[in-house]
Structure formats: structure tokens, C-alpha cells
Amino acid sequence: MTVAVIGAGVAGAAAARTLRRNGVEPLVFEASDSVGGRTRTVAGDECDIDSGAIFLMGSYDATFRFLRESGHDTELRRWEARAAVMDEDGKTYPVRFDRPWTFLRLPHLRWRDRLRLARTIGALSVRSGPAPFDTDGLATADDGRTLAEWARATVGDRAYEYVVRPLMGPLTGADPEKISAAFTIALMSQVHRTRLSVPRGGLGRIASWLLDGIDVRVSTPVRSLEHRSSGVRVGTADESFDVDGVVVATDVRQARALLDGVVDDDVCAALDAVAPIPAYHVLLGYDTDPWPAVGHDLVVQAGPGRHHNYGVLLNSRRAPYAVPRGGQTVSVYFDRDQAPESDEEQVVARARGAVDRAFGVATPDFHRVFGMDVALIAPTPWHYESMRRARDAMPDTIRLAGDYLSHSGIEAALDSGERAARDVLASSVSPRSVIARDRPAGGRSAS
Template sequence: MPGTLAVIGAGWAGLAAAVEGVRAGHAVTLYEMAGEPGGRAREVRVDGLALDNGQHILIGAYTQTLRLMREVGVDPETALLRTPLRLTEPDGRGLQLPPGPPIAAFAIGVWRRAGWSLGERIALLRAASGWAWRSFRCAPQLTVDELTRALPAALQRDLIEPLCVAALNTPAAQASAAVFLRVLRDALFSGPGSADLLLPRVSLGELFPAPALAWLRARGATLRLSTRVQTLERQGEAWRVDGDAFDAVVLATPPGEAARLTATIAPSWSACAAALRYEPIVTVYVQAGDTRLPEAMLALQAGSQAPAQFVFDRGQLGGPAGLLAFVISGAQPWVDAGREATLEATLQQARTALGPLLRGELRVRQLITEKRATFRCVPGLQRPPATIAPALVAAGDHIEGPYPATIEGAVRSAVAAVASLR
């Protein structure tokens, strides 16, 4: 039965929960401690320039995210640049999947990939066939390194490590093979277009948070931004949020904040949320004259002196010409090394990897570090369940589920949380 619903947190999970709550007929009140919505996938203004706090990639398999974008008035066809999966390197080589049925597209892409020997291509196709034969399942304690140990080094370097760190934000030596296989199954083999890259042409704020907030306001939801919830407590059949009564609550805050609010309500749930460990992502925005890269996204060879795994041409994605975003996932070693070392190494990597493509001097515009970008997706990880107590449910990319910390994981958890209250 529809009733009064408090949603605590206005990241993508909280916004999705609030939208779903209004659609289900609830009277929704949305709380957010920051002045703007979006959480870790938000717009950042730097000297009047709209940047993002990290360069996020969506894929065709993000069905719930795309549905909710349409619900709040965003057209994914114009807001996102859709291309078949392409992990193109600056020299033009890389895995590039053609359009079409996923299994055939993957086989064709592997077969056409320049720079791999015949034996390497056969090894990858044989391994992928084995994963499919086993329904993309493996022992829960395996790491990605252990799963793929038999593959040639070139495949590890050119495909496995970049895919793993992009999808799980955890190095292959530490990452859960079970989650990695699940991502491969849904992204590469679940249907035509599922593996397509969807690169935002607008800021992350315009992609969903700002339109969602406007949609909620227009439908009578109560919005309490710049409001950190201090107390959450049960009183009879109701939940009280800072003293105000609600029939149900969706807790869509980061894990640490959720652990604080539930410490006395559900101590074991709180402890599970508090025990999660994190991996940072660093984004270095560099102005490179009027450089235009061959593609909007290029894969880079990362290493001990080369931090970034990908570079994005923001000029092709609605931003100013020549603005490049270098993304460093699994970035703890570089956070430890410090800002100056990270900038120096990134600029050197840009000169080495992009050399002849650059047009103009390199100038750092901004370095953004999201220290708790994602939970560390390791084998056997215990994540907090969605249900905390009667009429109190959690949403977020950290909630128990089959996916790593992604926008789609956050949105799906929110949809499920609201559905469980009906």
C-alpha cells in the first residue's frame, strides 16, 4: 500500500528510489547531506567549466538506468554516444566488436584484433567458450588472475587487466573472478547491443541527477538538500527520521553513513556495511591545445610509471576542444604516491602514448580523487543485504547482489528496494 516514504541519500540509488517511490504512489521525502544530488557520479564546476568527479561509462546492458533516464525526460540517444565495444589503443589496435549477435561479434572482434598471434586468439576464444560452457560460474575464492592464469601475457595485458579494472575497479590479482565472469556474461553475451559503450555527451549532473530532481519537484516530492540525517529510529509502526514519521525508509547513503544510522537498529547489518573496504579512482583533466583523438575513448597501457588505463576526448563528448580526461582506476598506489607524482607520471604517459596525436602544450586543468569510488571487489566479499528491518531497506551499489560497484548496480538495488515495500 502506498504511504509516506523517506529516501535518505540523493546519489543515483537514492534518486532512483525516490522516482520509483513516486511512481508507486508514495509521498516521498528525499534527504541529501550535500547541496547537489549525484553522489560519486556528479558534476563538478571548476572555474566555470563543467567537469565530472570521474569519467563514467555506461553500457547497453544498463537497462534499468536507461529506463529511469527516459522516465525523467532524458533521451539516451542524444545524451549518450553509443558505439560497439571498442578498446582501441592510440596506434589503432585493440579489440573492436562489430554490431550483431553478441557471440558472433565477440568471435569476429577477437579474430580481427591486430597484434595478437593466431595462438593467442585461439587461446582467448577457447577460454571464453569454457566460461560460457560453465555458465560463467567459477569457485567463489578465485581471483581474476587465477581464473585467467593460462592465458598468454599479451591477452592479460591488452584485455583482461583493462576490462577487470574498468568493471570492478580492483586489480586482477585481487579481484573476484566470480563477479568478473558475471559482468562478462551480462555485458558481452546477454543480447545485441548489451556490450555497446555509452559515453556521456553531457555532464553527469545533466545525465540523470538534475533531471530527476526536477521531475521529483514537479510531482510534489519534498526535497531536503544540505540536510544530514542525524537520527533514524523505530517508533511503533512508523520510522522516524530526525523526528518526522514515515511508513517506510530507503537508506541510500554511502556505507559508512548507513552504518552510523543503523548501529543501534541492526548492529550486525551496520558492522557488515562498516567493514567494506574501498578503492579510489583518480581523474586527471589535461588541456592539450586543440587535440582531437581518433576516438572519444582510447585504451592506454598502464604500468608502474604509467597510471591511466583510459583517456577520454571531452571535446567529442560535449566539452571544450582538446580537453582530455585520463582515468586511473585501482588508484591506491598513485594516491599513496601523491598529487605531484601522479600528475608528472600522467603527463609523461600522455606524451609517450599519444605523441603524434597531440596538438599543443599540455596543461593540467584539474585532478579529482574519489577516495571511496567503489568497494574493493575481492573474492568472498560479504556485502550488506537489502533488508535491514521491517519497512527499512537499503539501496546502493554496495548492497548484496551480483554486480560490482556500478551505476546500474545502484539503480537496480533502488528499484528492488522500493518494489519490496509494496
Template sequence: MAAEAQHIAVIGAGWAGCTAAVELTQAGHQVTLFEASRQLGGRARRVDINEIALDNGQHILLGAYSQTLQMMRKVGIDPASAMLRLPLQMCYPADSGGMTFTAPRLPAPLHLLFALWRARGLERQDKLALARFSSAARWMGWQLHDDCSVSTLLERFDQTDRLIRLMWRPLCIAALNTRPEHASAQVFLAVLRDSLGARRRASDMLLPRLDLSSLFPQRAAAFIEERGGNVESGCSIRQLRRNGEQWQLQGNDANLDFDAVVIATPPETAATLLDGSADASLLATLRSFEYEPITTCYLQYASDTRLPRPFFALLDDPENAGKNVGNTAAWGQFVFDRGQLDPTQAGLLAVVISASSAAIQAGHEELAKAVAAQLAATFKQPQLAAPSWTKVISEKRATFACTPGLVRPANDSGLDKLMLAGDYTASDYPATLESAVRSGKLAARELLAQLR
């Protein structure tokens, strides 16, 4: 027997909140989605700069993001047209001192073996170390008895300095937004398990052609409204409290009662909302997270500026930056040619700097100059040192610091008909779009079970 339709509030219209709202709406409930800002998407959203729709951070999705791709299809987004699908690759610009590693369209694990065999820029001992690590991780089932740092894990498996610098370090920083010496090896292995250790398409890299708000959140909002729900942007919820059998939301102008609630905000905001309702241990866990920023530097050049590939890895070596770009720190880790994703953005490059606390200390203007100098030196094109305009966007709390043994709360808050959703909830994944979507689906599923 179907459950009677309930009035459910979802607080926070990031990817987790939008997912939970869609799932609850599809189950036949009356959902109101609240978002404090005007733009949907949370920490993966569109921003408008110089009349151009950009993102607050350039993203790469993986073919392994099965739940994210499923949710896109559910709300009417075709991933095949919305994103550029590329084979797994770690390619540095020619003559930059990096490597070229590209997986062909072959069944797993042949695609990795062939990519390793023909990789350029790696010595024989590097390739043997990579093969040894991959084989051992598979034999271990991608599991550790005791978590440790990624650096410790790589040391245990005798990974070469060059392989760490060119592959493992940038992959760790990109996936976990935490530097290897502080990052959880178990979470890193989980990412490798679902990409390198799975079928070939799981390791594909997906580059959004649409801005991040259009890629899912806006279509999710339309899905909800078309089925009788409500989306309230620019509406901040300050506090929650029990009101008999219901939950009362204290908002901008009024107090509203709902049968059930999903809190899909950052953890510190969730703690504020639950102060006075949740037990002390949950509040302490929500307030215990440390955070890492992600910074994206956009640089506009002449419209005929085009990179040989849609994206490249860059040598991120601030300590030895003088060897790479004169006297300027080389901070960028990946550069994307936005014109190859959206023809209206021809000549626009996006440089991503994960775990960017040190990079942003000198200010946005100095960082943009450093990144432009890095591009000019790396690609050996002096004109790249002088873009027509730049814009640095730094999401200061982009992700939690994904450290070994980190305690993450369950979706079930322990309070009746109140769930938590977000990429920080209990999972073996780091803070990614996929973990946010998975959390939103799980929160909705557990709430539906309570409502039945």
C-alpha cells in the same frame, strides 16, 4: 487495491537513492529525498572547475545497463542524445605497443569473432587464447563453483601474458576497480556475461555527453518534485530510531517522522544511522567493506587539440614506466577527448586511473605531471607535456574492493519498513551505476510489498 499513500524518506541522493525515490513516487507515495551535499549524484556527480562542469570521475556505461537506461527514459532523458554510443573496443594509440580491437555492427557473437579476426597487435596465440576463454565461459554459463581471483581464472584458461596486459587486466580494473590478483572472478564473469556474452548492443560503450548529475539525478529530483515530493539537499541525517509505528530521522535542525525509510548512503554511513536499531551482524557487515579510489586527471590544451578517437586505452605499467615515458610513472589507463563529447570542452582530456591508491601517494601535482608526460610520450606529441591547467579529482572511496566471496547485505534490513539501497548490496555485479540503479529499484519494490 492501491495502498494508501505513505510518507517515505530516502536518505542519500546518489543513483541508488534517486532511483528508489522515483519508483516510490511513481507508486503514489509522498517521498522526501535527503542529500547531505549540495550536489546530487553521490559518487557519480558534477563538479564545477574553472567555470566548467566536469565530473568527479569520467565514466563509461555499457549497453547492458538496461535498468539505468530505463530509468533515464522514465525521468525524461533520451540516452541516444545524452550519450555517445560506440561499439565495443579496446584501442591503444598507434605505435604505443598496444592493440586495436573493435567490434563491428554485426549480430552476436559474429561481432566478437570478426573483431578478434581483424584485431591488430595480437599474435595468433593471443587470439586463440581469447577464443578459448570466451567459449569456455559460455559453456560454463558464466558461473564458477567456487569464486577465485581473476588472475587465477585467467591462469586456469592459459591466457597469454600479452592478452592479460592489453585486454583482461584493463577490463577488470575498469569494471571492478580492483586489480586482477585481488578481484572476484565470479563478478568479472557476470560483467562479461551481460556484455560480451549477450546481444551485440549490450556490449556497446556509452560515453556521457552530459555531466553525471544532469544525466539522471537532477531529472530524478524534478520528477519527484513535480509529483508533490520534496528534495532536501544540504541536509544531513545523523541518526534513525523507532518512534511508535514510524521512523524518526534526526537531522540538522529538527526530528522528522516517516512511515518508511530507504537508506541509500555508503555502507559505513548506513551503519552509523542504524546503530542501536539493527542487529550486530548487519552492522558488522556494513562496516566490513574495504574501498578503492578512482582518480581522474583533467588536462586542458589548446582548443584545436583532438585525439583520433573519443577515447583510448593506455599502457598502465608503473613497474616498467621508464620504458614508456622517460623516468615518469605511466599511471593512466584510459584517456577521453572531452571535446568530442561536448564541443564547449574542446582541448580538454580526461585520464582515468582506477584502483589508484599508489598513483595518488605522491600528490596531485606530481600525478598530473606524470600523466601529462605519459600522454606526450604515448601520442608522440611533446606539447601534451605542458597543459595550460590541470585538475586531479580523486574519489577516495569510489567503490568497495570487489574481492572473491565478498559478503554483501540484502536490501531488506530485517527492520520493519526500512530498506537498504546502494551498489554494495547483494548482487552479482560490481559497484557500477547499473548495480546502484538495480539496488534502488529492488529496495523500492520490496518496500512497496511491505506497505501493501
């Protein structure tokens, strides 16, 4: 039996590992020149850089199960996530992102605000609810309300502006006025599991560990899929392969392009409706640390009105590998509404302004800009039900994997990859050898 996996991010890597553990040697295709996708850790001249994801949460059950089974849990270091909330007047107040209850100390809250928050979190923590990254559970819990609507009605306007919004904005990278409340509700029910960890050497090691010993064809984008009664034909620029099954583990836009004309129109319509969030991660580097005595690593914005970024992060305590010796790096995260410029100099200038406001004025010695057309997704109300239907309507031999199926994050990607691989394995009844052709045949092009 042969199964192709398209994409070597965490979702594809988890699918490949699951296939191999069940006696199937996966055929993994990756369009870029390295594995990891949006979790990739990029080697730089001065330091290594986490291009996307920056931590693991304690509620990542499938991820930590893998890390324990593989023995890599010993290679994690805890990040205390000492943060500061910056209000609309530019004043900062210390909190801990790994201890969300510390937000209750903010002076902007009244006693009744704190009481409503405490009661809400207490009620959520004792009830049986969905796991934060479970598509089926989130679909059931989604009642059509946005995060802003639910939070304002449940904990009040002040708690929304000074706790929910600054806490969830950096975690979701999405506008709370647009996304479903279901994920936040599920996450708040596990507030006691907010310990944050970082792999020594970078978040990109998760995909690398999952793919240990597995051959990945990098720089090999898949151009076409053809669903046949006897299996699936996978086409690259130079060859085609007849396989028993396929796990499509790309981002949602690439998946939609590959599946055009291959699956039911309803599936394509559901993927079209997913709202990708294009974003920038700007890294500014300093050969000498300008802020050696600063007490916090992360600054997030709070209060009514526009928030100009999703967080300004000093990397030295979170990820020493991401900092030149004796120096410092700062990561600034924007979506394209917050930083609409297409010119890199303007984007860097915007990032420098955010750093100056958060930590103090300093001139960087180097910078790196990561622009992503699909950095995250915005799960609008009913998104989870739409993804559940799309996932279940796929042909038995072609399955979807990716964090967009539930909510952006390593856990969602890993869990979906494992499930997609199991579904393909369960559907296959006859083994097939790989047949290489001289050129691609059939199907629709993803280009």
C-alpha cells in the same frame, strides 16, 4: 505513508522515483550541495566535467528501461571508444573498448591464446548465467576465485595480461588479484551488448532525470537513525522526522556509520568488510587541442608488472560538453596505490606524466582534481554473498541501496534503489504523517 531516502546519487534517486510512482512522496536528504553522487557532472568555467562515471553500457537493463519510459533515451549519443593498448615497452596498439573482441588482434597473443579466449567467450555466451549487476546471481556464481586466478586458469597468462587485465582494469578500477571473478564472467557472457553511450550534457543527468519533480533537501546530511516499533526517526542537524520507512542510499562507509546500533551486528560487520577503493580523477584542460589528429580516445596499460593508472582518456569525442571550444580535456584515473601522494601538485604532475606518455607532451592550461575516499569498491571473493545476507537481514522498514551491493556502476545503483523502495513499500501497513521536531532525537550519530 512517508519514506525517507538518504542520498541523492543514482541509487537514492531511483528509490525516490519508485516511491513516487507508487503514490508515496519521498523525503530526500542529500549531504552535498547537489545531486548525482559519484555520477555528478560538475559545471566549470571552461567546460562541464563528469566527476566519476563516464559511460552507460548496453547491458544496463534497468537503466535503459528507465530512459525509454521517461523519453530520455533520445538524449544519448554513442561513444565508439577507440582505444589503444600500451604494452610494457611503451608501444600502442589500436582496439575498441565497445568491441572487446578487437583485443584478439594484439600481436602479443599466440594463436592458442586467441583460441582459448574465443572458446571461453563462446561457452559463456550460450549458457544461462547471472546478470552482471544482480547481487543474487553473482553470489551464486562466486566460487571463491579471484579474477586473476580464474583468468590465468581459463584463458592463460598472456590473455590475462594483454586482454583481461587491460579490459577489466578500467571497468572495475580494482586489482584483479583481489576481486572476485564472478562479475567478469557475467560481463563476458554478454560481450555482444558492449555498446557504450553517454547522455548529452553529462552522466549527472541520470540522477537529475530520476529526480524530476521531486523535492531534494540538499546540504542536509542525516546525522542519526532510530528504529522504532512504529517506524523510523531520522535526525538531521536541525530537525527530526518520524517516517514509515527509510532507504539508506549513501556510500558504504556512510551507511555503516548511520546504521551503527540500529541494525544487527552481522550487518555492520558485513559493511565493515567491504573494501572501498580511494581514487583520484585528474582532469587536465587545454585551450587549444594539442592532439587534433590522434586516432584513439583512451589509452590503457597491458603486460606484466605494475600498471600506473587505470586509463588516460581524451574527452572530445566521448563528451563534447567536457571540452572548451577548440580545446581538449584529458582525464586520468588512479587509485591511491598508484598515486599515493596527498599533495595536489604531485598528483597533477603524475597525471601529466601519464598524458605525456599516452598522447605526447603538452602543457595544460587548467586542471581539476577529484579525490574520492570511496570511488569504487573491490568486490573480493564472497563479497556478493555477504552483501546478499546483509541486505536481507535489514529491518523491513530500513533498506540498503547502493552499487556496493553488487558491483560498482550506475546500473547496480539504479537497480538496488528500485528494489529497496519496493521492499519498503511491501513492508509498510499503516500510513504516517511526517512529524518535524526542533532537534534530532535518539539513534547514533553518523559523524
